[in-house]
Amino acid sequence: MNTATNWDATEFFRSLTQTNRLAQAQKFCFCTVSGAADFQQLLERSQSQTAFVCVDDISEGFIELNNSPRTRRVKSVFFAMRYPIDKPNLRANRMETMRELFRQFMSKLILEETKLQERQLYLDTRIRFTEIPEYFASGCACARFQIGVDLFTDLRLNPEEWITPGQTTPNTPQP
Numbered sequence: 708m709n710t711a712t713n714w715d716a717t718e719f720f721r722s723l724t725q726t727n728r729l730a731q732a733q734k735f736c737f738c739t740v741s742g743a744a745d746f747q748q749l750l751e752r753s754q755s756q757t758a759f760v761c762v763d764d765i766s767e768g769f770i771e772l773n774n775s776p777r778t779r780r781v782k783s784v785f786f787a788m789r790y791p792i793d794k795p796n797l798r799a800n801r802m803e804t805m806r807e808l809f810r811q812f813m814s815k816l817i818l819e820e821t822k823l824q825e826r827q828l829y830l831d832t833r834i835r836f837t838e839i840p841e842y843f844a845s846g847c848a849c850a851r852f853q854i855g856v857d858l859f860t861d862l863r864l865n866p867e868e869w870i871t872p873g874q875t876t877p878n879t880p881q882p
Contacts, residue, residue, distance in 0.1 A: 716782040792846040801848035831855035
């Protein structure tokens with residue numbers, strides 16, 4: 708098992724949300740969700756909150772099999788800001804606020820990238836920011852960005868991890 712582990716995106720973005728002046732002025736609340744559907748349900752349930760930064764606690768990922776095998780984990784972060792449903796022109800204003808918050812978060816992520824490289828974790832420098840269509844959540848402007856983190860992975864065959872046909876070991880679970 709690779710113990711160089713992962714980057715704790717949840718704690719990183721929790722800290723950014725708590726220490727960023729814009730996030731605090733706009734009353735962004737931090738939370739975790741499990742996928743886009745859970746994010747949408749959170750918006751429906753939490754009518755008293757006006758702004759959200761939510762980290763998806765589910766990672767997407769893959770292992771690339773080549774001369775430099777690596778494992779990629781992709782973390783999603785959602786932003787949302789409410790606006791009065793009878794004032795849809797405010798949606799553009801909320802989107803602009805979220806674009807600026809994204810820019811400010813990225814200014815900190817650049818510094819974090821160096822720390823991650825010291826631990827042999829590498830950020831994909833192309834971070835996609837997507838504005839979610841307005842019908843996703845009525846009266847709520849929403850956006851998402853995703854960050855890919857790569858960790859080089861040792862895929863050398865270790866015979867101690869495998870049972871040779873006909874071999875029994877005391878630690879082998881019996882069906």
